[in-house]
Amino acid sequence: MLRINPRTEQKIISYLLYFLTSIAIIVLIFILTVILKNGLPQLSLEFLTKNPADMGREGGILSTILATVFLTFIALLVATPLGVGTAIYLTEYTLEGRVTKIIRFGAECLAGIPSIIFGLFGFILFVNKLNFGWSILSGGLTLAFMILPTIIRTSEEAIKSVPMAYRLVSFSLGSTRWQTVTKVVLPSAIPGIVTGVILSIGRSIGETAAVIFTAGSALRMPTSIFSSSRTMAVHFYILAKEGVSMPKAYGTAAVLVISILAINLLTYYMMGRYIKKKS
Amino acid sequence: MSRQAAENIIVIKNLNFYYGQFQALKNINLEIKARRITALIGPSGCGKSTFLRTLNRMNDLIEGARAEGEIWFDGKNIFSPETDLLELRRRVGMVFQRPNPFPLSIADNVTYGLRVHGHFDRLFLEERLYWSLKAVNLWDELKDRLNESALNLTGEQQQRLCIARLLAVQPEVVLMDEPCSALDPVATARIEDLMRELRENYTIIIVTHNMQQAARVSDYTGYFLLGELVEFGDTNQIFTSPRDKRTEDYITGRFG
Numbered sequence: 203m204l205r206i207n208p209r210t211e212q213k214i215i216s217y218l219l220y221f222l223t224s225i226a227i228i229v230l231i232f233i234l235t236v237i238l239k240n241g242l243p244q245l246s247l248e249f250l251t252k253n254p255a256d257m258g259r260e261g262g263i264l265s266t267i268l269a270t271v272f273l274t275f276i277a278l279l280v281a282t283p284l285g286v287g288t289a290i291y292l293t294e295y296t297l298e299g300r301v302t303k304i305i306r307f308g309a310e311c312l313a314g315i316p317s318i319i320f321g322l323f324g325f326i327l328f329v330n331k332l333n334f335g336w337s338i339l340s341g342g343l344t345l346a347f348m349i350l351p352t353i354i355r356t357s358e359e360a361i362k363s364v365p366m367a368y369r370l371v372s373f374s375l376g377s378t379r380w381q382t383v384t385k386v387v388l389p390s391a392i393p394g395i396v397t398g399v400i401l402s403i404g405r406s407i408g409e410t411a412a413v414i415f416t417a418g419s420a421l422r423m424p425t426s427i428f429s430s431s432r433t434m435a436v437h438f439y440i441l442a443k444e445g446v447s448m449p450k451a452y453g454t455a456a457v458l459v460i461s462i463l464a465i466n467l468l469t470y471y472m473m474g475r476y477i478k479k480k481s
Numbered sequence: 482m483s484r485q486a487a488e489n490i491i492v493i494k495n496l497n498f499y500y501g502q503f504q505a506l507k508n509i510n511l512e513i514k515a516r517r518i519t520a521l522i523g524p525s526g527c528g529k530s531t532f533l534r535t536l537n538r539m540n541d542l543i544e545g546a547r548a549e550g551e552i553w554f555d556g557k558n559i560f561s562p563e564t565d566l567l568e569l570r571r572r573v574g575m576v577f578q579r580p581n582p583f584p585l586s587i588a589d590n591v592t593y594g595l596r597v598h599g600h601f602d603r604l605f606l607e608e609r610l611y612w613s614l615k616a617v618n619l620w621d622e623l624k625d626r627l628n629e630s631a632l633n634l635t636g637e638q639q640q641r642l643c644i645a646r647l648l649a650v651q652p653e654v655v656l657m658d659e660p661c662s663a664l665d666p667v668a669t670a671r672i673e674d675l676m677r678e679l680r681e682n683y684t685i686i687i688v689t690h691n692m693q694q695a696a697r698v699s700d701y702t703g704y705f706l707l708g709e710l711v712e713f714g715d716t717n718q719i720f721t722s723p724r725d726k727r728t729e730d731y732i733t734g735r736f737g
């Protein structure tokens with residue numbers, strides 16, 4: 203057998219890991235450069251505050267920004283309470299057993315389903331069966347189910363990582379389970395839960411397949427949750443794929459990427475402050 | 482002792498306790514005197530913590546755990562279905578081995594139990610905060626830091642704070658499971674002083690591995706071995722003239 207000096211081994215491994223990490227960073231930088239280099243010149247106040255005209259060849263992307271915001275908002279409004287509630291149920295209200303295994307397995311499966319299948323499901327259930335039509339509501343609900351597993355899993359991890367001692371103390375002072383969950387467990391788990399929600403926001407903002415089937419692609423300004431509308435991601439997809447306007451496509455992509463980056467940075471900042479305040 | 486004879490506050494009758502098939506407590510009979518310190522000693526795994534947790538039914542939280550027998554507190558059997566569990570735990574409080582303040586401010590830690598029991602009046606909470614911190618001799622040290630996180634305190638301060646958090650809900654009985662095992666000797670001595678002060682108003686039951694501590698602070702001592710209460714009596718008597726050979730072996734360090 204070939205024996206390597208542990209020191210050398212350590213060095214080789216750390217170089218290797220360093221190299222692999224660099225690849226990830228380089229890819230990220232490459233993507234950002236391409237998009238920002240082509241997209242930033244398109245950005246202007248007008249681009250952000252005007253609606254698309256002539257199929258998107260002219261004007262800005264205001265209606266698609268609003269559609270994205272509304273859709274994501276509905277998705278979070280539905281998925282966050284449902285996901286966090288499920289996580290609380292799984293961790294605090296039932297003993298590990300068959301039921302929790304089945305729910306968890308279900309959530310895992312849900313996580314593995316391609317988004318286009320969610321699109322089909324949303325189309326059948328919300329657009330047709332429930333007759334919501336192609337609308338912000340149908341799209342938002344579909345996205346809600348798509349991000350649900352992420353929220354359940356991250357919330358569950360966050361809740362589980364809260365020290366058992368907090369719960370015991372709380373019970374020993376005569377709290378109910380619900381008081382213990384809301385006053386002790388959830389406040390400690392918030393940073394983890396928020397991380398999951400942010401991941402989900404990112405996914406919702408960037409999703410195309412599931413949205414195109416359920417919210418449609420109308421370029422009108424959304425006026426109610428029953429309006430069919432086009433999100434930024436779908437707009438980008440259509441502009442680029444149908445060769446409508448590459449510059450406008452890049453502009454849209456730049457706005458998308460910058461918003462996601464901004465949301466992430468803001469969250470890190472806020473979490474940092476929250477954790478500091480707590481400890 | 483120039484104090485009047487103490488009445489019983491808790492009476493334990495034929496208590497058996499099981500974790501699934503395993504019997505952790507065997508036919509315990511014991512009377513706890515009000516406003517006295519009762520120490521429970523015994524080797525690791527003999528059931529001291531288990532016994533302590535039956536007194537406020539914290540063992541209910543453990544899956545597969547089961548108690549038989551009677552524990553009488555304030556004229557009622559705590560195992561009876563009418564027991565208000567939340568009220569029982571308020572009246573029979575617990576201090577844990579490791580100091581475990583919540584990741585909240587000092588003030589919020591102390592008022593936690595009050596808020597849980599439905600007290601929200603600002604003035605009342607502030608009054609209780611003052612009173613509780615005063616009772617554990619933390620007020621002067623911490624009065625300017627009430628809004629700071631409790632996690633910044635030293636181990637001893639944290640343990641005092643945990644005691645204050647408990648006193649705030651005005652329990653009658655305070656269960657302490659090795660409350661000094663995470664503290665240094667100086668801090669331990671000061672917590673022992675505190676226990677002597679608290680004895681004026683509270684019934685204290687303390688589990689300890691530290692024989693000197695039991696001898697120093699307690700009025701009564703019980704010796705547990707393998708789930709049995711081998712001997713119970715006056716602390717003086719237990720440490721000077723134990724009746725049972727097994728107790729003697731243990732306190733003289735010949736246990737093994």
Ligand SMILES: Nc1ncnc2c1ncn2[C@@H]1O[C@H](COP(=O)(O)OP(=O)(O)OP(=O)(O)O)[C@@H](O)[C@H]1O
Nearest residue numbers: 500503505523524525526527528529530531532543
């Ligand atoms: N949650 C549990 N499930 C099953 N068995 C348990 C549980 N907790 C304790 N036991 C067992 O019950 C017995 C008594 O444990 P207990 O913790 O009451 O002892 P102890 O006297 O407090 O010990 P120590 O001095 O080490 O704290 C031990 O044999 C222990 O293994």
Ligand SMILES: [Mg+2]
Nearest residue numbers: 529530531658
């Ligand atoms: Mg113990």
